[in-house]
Amino acid sequence: MADPIRPLIVETTKIMEAQPPAITEAIPLVTPLNLFLFSLAAYLIYMRFKPSPIPTIDAPEPIVYTAYTPRTLLKYNGTDDPRILLALKGKVFDVSSKPMFYGPGASYSLFAGRDASRGLAKGVLDQSLLTPLDQKLDTLEDLTADERETLQGWFDQFVGKYLVVGELVNEGEEGTVQEKQ
Amino acid sequence: MSSDISYVTYTLLAVVAGLIFVPVFLDGEPDGPPMALLHQSSVGPTRHKNESAIHRSRETPVGFPLRQGLGIQEGYSKRNGDVRDIWRVFMQKIGHLHTILGNDKVVHSIDTLDAEIDTLGHYISGLPTNSQRKAIAVYLPNSAENLIAGFEACAFHDFTFVPIEYPAEPEIIADKLRASNAEILIMPAASLDINDLNVSTLLKHVILVVEEGSRHLDFAADPDAKVTLKEWHDIAANGQKATRPEKIDESQPHMIVFSKDLKLQKAVTVPYSHVNIVAAVSAQATAPAPKDQFKPTDIFTPASTLADQFTRILTYTAMLSGCTITINAVTPPSGSLQSSCGNALPSIIVVPADSLSDIGRLSKAAQVEIFHEWMHVYQLRKLTRYGQVPQHSAFARFNDYDRPNLGRNLRLIYVAENPAEGTKPITCNRLNDIRAIFFSKVVYALTYPPAAAGAITQTTSFDYRPGEDTATFNESHLGAPLSCVEVKLRDAGEYTAEHEDGPMGEIVIAGPSVTSSGEYATGIIARWRSDGCLSMGSKA
Numbered sequence: 014m015a016d017p018i019r020p021l022i023v024e025t026t027k028i029m030e031a032q033p034p035a036i037t038e039a040i041p042l043v044t045p046l047n048l049f050l051f052s053l054a055a056y057l058i059y060m061r062f063k064p065s066p067i068p069t070i071d072a073p074e075p076i077v078y079t080a081y082t083p084r085t086l087l088k089y090n091g092t093d094d095p096r097i098l099l100a101l102k103g104k105v106f107d108v109s110s111k112p113m114f115y116g117p118g119a120s121y122s123l124f125a126g127r128d129a130s131r132g133l134a135k136g137v138l139d140q141s142l143l144t145p146l147d148q149k150l151d152t153l154e155d156l157t158a159d160e161r162e163t164l165q166g167w168f169d170q171f172v173g174k175y176l177v178v179g180e181l182v183n184e185g186e187e188g189t190v191q192e193k194q
Numbered sequence: 195m196s197s198d199i200s201y202v203t204y205t206l207l208a209v210v211a212g213l214i215f216v217p218v219f220l221d222g223e224p225d226g227p228p229m230a231l232l233h234q235s236s237v238g239p240t241r242h243k244n245e246s247a248i249h250r251s252r253e254t255p256v257g258f259p260l261r262q263g264l265g266i267q268e269g270y271s272k273r274n275g276d277v278r279d280i281w282r283v284f285m286q287k288i289g290h291l292h293t294i295l296g297n298d299k300v301v302h303s304i305d306t307l308d309a310e311i312d313t314l315g316h317y318i319s320g321l322p323t324n325s326q327r328k329a330i331a332v333y334l335p336n337s338a339e340n341l342i343a344g345f346e347a348c349a350f351h352d353f354t355f356v357p358i359e360y361p362a363e364p365e366i367i368a369d370k371l372r373a374s375n376a377e378i379l380i381m382p383a384a385s386l387d388i389n390d391l392n393v394s395t396l397l398k399h400v401i402l403v404v405e406e407g408s409r410h411l412d413f414a415a416d417p418d419a420k421v422t423l424k425e426w427h428d429i430a431a432n433g434q435k436a437t438r439p440e441k442i443d444e445s446q447p448h449m450i451v452f453s454k455d456l457k458l459q460k461a462v463t464v465p466y467s468h469v470n471i472v473a474a475v476s477a478q479a480t481a482p483a484p485k486d487q488f489k490p491t492d493i494f495t496p497a498s499t500l501a502d503q504f505t506r507i508l509t510y511t512a513m514l515s516g517c518t519i520t521i522n523a524v525t526p527p528s529g530s531l532q533s534s535c536g537n538a539l540p541s542i543i544v545v546p547a548d549s550l551s552d553i554g555r556l557s558k559a560a561q562v563e564i565f566h567e568w569m570h571v572y573q574l575r576k577l578t579r580y581g582q583v584p585q586h587s588a589f590a591r592f593n594d595y596d597r598p599n600l601g602r603n604l605r606l607i608y609v610a611e612n613p614a615e616g617t618k619p620i621t622c623n624r625l626n627d628i629r630a631i632f633f634s635k636v637v638y639a640l641t642y643p644p645a646a647a648g649a650i651t652q653t654t655s656f657d658y659r660p661g662e663d664t665a666t667f668n669e670s671h672l673g674a675p676l677s678c679v680e681v682k683l684r685d686a687g688e689y690t691a692e693h694e695d696g697p698m699g700e701i702v703i704a705g706p707s708v709t710s711s712g713e714y715a716t717g718i719i720a721r722w723r724s725d726g727c728l729s730m731g732s733k734a
Contacts, residue, residue: 044203046199047203067659072237072724075239075241076239076241176240
């Protein structure tokens with residue numbers, strides 16, 4: 014006689030002894046991809062709350078308006094000092110932006126660091142027209158009307174193109190410019 | 195490695211994508227180009243030995259003429275114009291003038307006011323006075339009459355206009371009448387005992403402004419009066435109309451302002467010419483960034499006395515732009531800001547510096563709970579980090595109980611520093627607090643009434659950069675010069691142009707809005723910052 018319980022026990026034992034179904038391996042929390050994404054998110058949040066410095070730009074230093082004498086002006090001829098200055102009708106112009114005209118070896122280079130008034134008025138590039146350094150400033154009184162007009166033309170062009178950075182005065186008169194202003 | 199991707203990975207991906215894309219859609223644009231704040235003024239390329247370089251507005255760089263006048267188009271040419279043109283343009287652009295009386299709003303007819311200019315002009319022209327040129331003192335609270343008196347008195351019929359701050363003690367009014375030699379006074383009925391004033395001043399004629407409810411009383415019939423009395427509404431209703439003179443004498447002072455000279459350390463009367471005022475008004479009209487400028491849709495309320503020249507110049511600017519001008523007699527500091535312009539729902543206001551500073555201070559102190567502070571910090575972050583004025587929102591209403599309610603139209607607050615009155619500088623961070631409190635841009639200006647009409651420098655409307663405060667020093671700055679003045683700093687004592695912290699010295703100004711023809715040395719020490727803003731510093 015068959016034991017009615019027996020098959021059940023067998024079945025149960027089979028089920029119990031059977032291999033558990035292969036559980037897919039749990040994905041670990043810390044994977045390279047997760048780490049990367051997490052650090053990216055942290056970086057983005059940091060960037061959002063990072064105190065941003067207020068940007069500033071340094072303004073260029075303004076040039077001091079100075080009284081030059083023929084001797085102090087001589088230095089600014091492009092060789093001794095990178096700045097090139099020249100004087101016209103008593104005003105000193107900064108022509109450093111055009112070294113192709115006034116730089117060393119260029120066509121107008123003899124005017125660099127000198128009083129160019131007489132030379133430009135006459136339209137002649139000649140050393141003899143430059144006032145010697147030990148003499149008083151050129152008053153330009155003997156110029157003809159034509160030459161005066163030419164000189165004024167040059168002066169207006171210079172005022173439009175270059176910066177007036179000072180005045181040319183006789184030696185010993187440097188203080189008077191300050192007082193006039 | 196596909197097996198590595200789990201719900202954690204998907205969540206992180208979503209977070210990263212959100213952090214990248216949400217700001218793109220939600221952050222929005224700053225109110226103005228941030229790089230424009232780095233060079234706010236045009237700096238001269240040269241300077242004299244004991245001075246800083248000249249600083250100018252970027253609208254009128256060094257080498258170009260300063261703004262002279264209104265630039266009224268006439269045929270094919272432009273002319274500078276004078277104060278009369280402001281009223282003409284106001285009428286042309288169909289601007290409106292409203293007065294707030296308590297909870298009621300009175301809408302004035304501009305044509306009626308225009309007619310009042312002529313009837314009053316006729317009456318005043320007929321008054322016998324000792325001096326050749328009539329000076330009219332106007333001792334009125336902010337009102338349509340006050341504004342009209344300015345145009346009538348000064349502009350159209352060529353009298354000198356002397357605004358006197360309301361309210362004031364009788365002795366102070368007598369002092370001002372004496373200093374300006376005014377023989378005619380316009381004042382509210384029954385606000386002063388005129389016979390007191392008459393003793394020590396040249397006062398001969400008084401025009402009484404009577405409010406509508408009291409007009410059944412006859413204020414002009416005072417048997418004891420030693421001056422001639424007349425009521426404004428009587429003149430307006432029954433007076434004859436004068437024809438306006440074609441030409442006015444522009445060399446004569448148009449307006450006399452009372453102030454204190456810091457160099458002389460005494461009270462002075464400062465005459466402003468038509469040119470001064472017109473230059474200041476036109477420069478003020480173009481000073482803010484284009485989208486912040488006065489527009490015909492704006493409602494302008496002077497929440498500061500119209501006797502203050504800066505307030506008056508701004509009111510003229512608003513009129514020039516055809517705004518709706520809403521005037522209330524109540525103004526800070528004697529009344530609260532909310533009672534002054536709450537009913538007007540203004541979009542642009544002018545507030546005295548000390549009153550605004552106090553509102554900022556008190557509202558900050560009223561933030562008791564932590565969430566108030568969080569809200570405020572969030573709004574400040576919006577300002578300083580994203581360059582945007584915070585918006586009204588449901589969350590922002592957490593802090594509503596501690597701020598004056600001026601309506602939702604408010605977009606621009608003008609406030610002026612006046613060293614002659616010794617106002618305490620408002621720091622950058624305090625200004626940001628005020629912006630957050632009012633949901634509005636703030637323009638902070640430097641005025642010095644003895645030196646120039648209107649403002650000398652003022653901050654850009656979208657400059658919300660925070661100040662770097664230390665224990666001893668709170669950062670504040672006053673922005674770049676207006677287009678009608680050029681500003682430089684002259685060496686004074688230890689403050690020199692070669693100072694390691696930037697050029698320092700005494701403020702020296704020149705230009706069409708300046709009261710003297712050449713340079714005016716103010717005696718106020720300031721410093722140029724590297725961004726071209728003028729800084730006066732503030733001790734903590």
